[in-house]
Structure formats: C-alpha cells, structure tokens
Amino acid sequence: MAKFLREDNMCFACSARNPIGLKLKFEQDGDICRTYFLAGPEHQGWNGVLHGGLVATLLDEVMAQWLWVRDIITMTAEITTRYSKAVPVGVKLTLEANMLSDRGRLVEMAGRLILPDGTVAARAKAKFLKMDPEKMSKGELKLEQNRGRGTAEEKPDK
Numbered sequence: 001m002a003k004f005l006r007e008d009n010m011c012f013a014c015s016a017r018n019p020i021g022l023k024l025k026f027e028q029d030g031d032i033c034r035t036y037f038l039a040g041p042e043h044q045g046w047n048g049v050l051h052g053g054l055v056a057t058l059l060d061e062v063m064a065q066w067l068w069v070r071d072i073i074t075m076t077a078e079i080t081t082r083y084s085k086a087v088p089v090g091v092k093l094t095l096e097a098n099m100l101s102d103r104g105r106l107v108e109m110a111g112r113l114i115l116p117d118g119t120v121a122a123r124a125k126a127k128f129l130k131m132d133p134e135k136m137s138k139g140e141l142k143l144e145q146n147r148g149r150g151t152a153e154e155k156p157d158k
C-alpha cells in the first residue's frame with residue numbers, strides 16, 4: 001500500500017467519505033486488480049444503461065488502483081475506452097486491470113468491464129505517467145504546472 005494516505009482524500013471513485021462517490025473497494029489477485037460495482041438508476045445515461053463516462057471512470061480507477069497499491073504514484077495521461085455492449089444498471093459489474101508495459105515514466109495499463117454472464121462489455125487502454133510521490137502526498141500538485149498547456153500556444157486536438 002502506498003505510504004501516504006491523505007486523511008481528507010475525497011476520491012470520487014474510491015473514498016469512503018465522499019458522500020456522492022462510488023466507494024469502490026479493491027482486491028488483488030496475482031497481477032490483476034479487481035473491483036465490483038452495482039450501478040443504480042442515478043448512474044444512468046440512456047434508460048437502464050450505465051452512463052459511458054462512468055464506465056470510463058470505473059476503468060480508469062481500477063487501473064489507477066493497480067498502480068497505487070504497488071506504490072506507483074501516477075496520473076492518467078490518456079485513456080481510450082471501447083464500448084462493446086450497453087452496460088445495464090442493477091447488476092453486479094466486475095472491473096479488472098492489469099499492466100501492459102512499464103517504460104521510464106510511462107506505464108500502459110489495460111482494463112475491462114465484465115457483465116455477470118462473463119461478457120466483456122467494455123475495454124480500456126490507458127497511459128499513466130509516474131509522478132513525484134513527495135509532491136502528490138503534500139497536495140503540492142499546483143495547477144500552475146499547467147501553465148502553457150491547453151492554451152492557444154498549443155494546437156487543439158483534432
């Protein structure tokens with residue numbers, strides 16, 4: 001487990017104290033990180049279907065937690081989600097993650113969302129960049145580090 005846990009952590013996905021959070025808990029099974037989620041009506045997009053942004057959130061989090069429990073402190077730099085089947089609310093979903101590669105600061109991860117019948121309804125691939133644990137633990141990740149990013153100086157994504 002990572003050495004720092006900010007007591008006021010309010011992670012939307014994993015904090016037990018976030019009143020509107022998903023309150024995910026994680027288990028490790030060899031090189032797999034796993035969590036379960038029962039989506040409710042408040043998590044819908046289309047009627048009866050889990051919102052796609054939340055599918056990506058669940059996948060992002062299970063991949064991030066794979067790294068976190070191994071003391072690899074990262075931020076998501078890129079995530080791609082392939083939505084193969086609509087994900088129903090009201091059923092127990094399984095989310096799994098594993099590492100694909102670890103090169104320098106860049107870690108590539110894979111995640112999948114599995115329906116109760118074993119169907120993989122969504123898959124994600126993501127790139128995580130290793131961060132300075134010292135700065136992250138002190139909450140010193142200042143937005144000023146973003147200076148020059150996402151401005152007219154940069155070309156917008158196509």
Ligand SMILES: CCCCCCCCCCCCCCCC(=O)SCCNC(=O)CCNC(=O)[C@H](O)C(C)(C)COP(=O)(O)OP(=O)(O)OC[C@H]1O[C@@H](n2cnc3c(N)ncnc32)[C@H](O)[C@@H]1OP(=O)(O)O
Pocket residue numbers: 005006007009011014015016060061064065068074075076077078105106127129
């Ligand atoms: C009590 C209970 C406690 C509980 C305990 C809570 C724990 C909880 C933990 C989990 C929680 C997780 C939560 C979910 C994970 C988020 O949601 S993280 C939030 C979403 N992500 C972000 O906000 C990241 C925003 N982006 C950034 O801040 C910056 O762009 C980054 C990603 C930090 C990178 O910036 P940087 O450090 O300045 O690095 P930069 O120089 O841009 O790039 C470094 C190198 O990587 C390369 N690179 C950058 N991006 C990419 C890319 N996408 N692809 C390829 N190469 C790239 C660059 O080209 C560069 O290469 P070189 O030039 O060195 O060859």
